[in-house]
Amino acid sequence: MLxxxxxxxxxxxxxxxxxxxxxxxxxxxxASRPPSCFYTNQILNTRMANPRTLYIRTSARRYYRMDFASxxxxxxxxxxxxxPFGDNAQICSAISVDVSLRETGQRCMPTQLTxxxxxxxxxxxxxxxx
Numbered sequence: 001m002l003x004x005x006x007x008x009x010x011x012x013x014x015x016x017x018x019x020x021x022x023x024x025x026x027x028x029x030x031a032s033r034p035p036s037c038f039y040t041n042q043i044l045n046t047r048m049a050n051p052r053t054l055y056i057r058t059s060a061r062r063y064y065r066m067d068f069a070s071x072x073x074x075x076x077x078x079x080x081x082x083x084p085f086g087d088n089a090q091i092c093s094a095i096s097v098d099v100s101l102r103e104t105g106q107r108c109m110p111t112q113l114t115x116x117x118x119x120x121x122x123x124x125x126x127x128x129x130x
Contacts, residue, residue: 036115037092038062040084045130048072054080054099057130063116066094072108073101080108 042058049055051071056064072080083098084091091097094110101108121129 036113037090038064040082040089040091043082046080046082047128047130048080049124049128053128055124055128055130056082063121063124063129065112065114065116066097066099066110067112067114068099069109069111072099073106078103 038056038058038060042060043056044059045057047055051073052068054066054068054072056066058064079102081100081102082091083100085096085098091113094113097110097113099108099110100106116124
């Protein structure tokens with residue numbers, strides 16, 4: 001019995017020593033991605049870069065890119081109406097927003113909403129930024 005206790009104690013010491021020598025998982029730095037949600041009352045300006053890409057600037061000086069599944073013909077039919085689903089006026093993803101042309105009512109189907117980092121904003125041509 002005493003031998004069994006010594007073996008268990010030795011095994012416990014070996015496991016503890018092994019645990020002390022294994023590398024610990026270090027916290028990886030996260031990308032400095034801006035918040036992915038904003039409220040419609042925070043939208044200051046928008047600009048269509050092309051028929052499938054909309055840039056949004058919010059009051060928090062943040063920029064977002066919204067991509068569409070097909071062409072959204074704003075050159076002919078005027079400005080966009082951006083309306084989130086639900087009652088909280090918050091936009092967090094492309095699925096949670098309805099986008100249509102004010103003049104014709106044509107719907108533009110958003111496929112992706114991306115919060116842009118300052119580096120990504122710097123890569124967008126100035127003429128495309130709102």
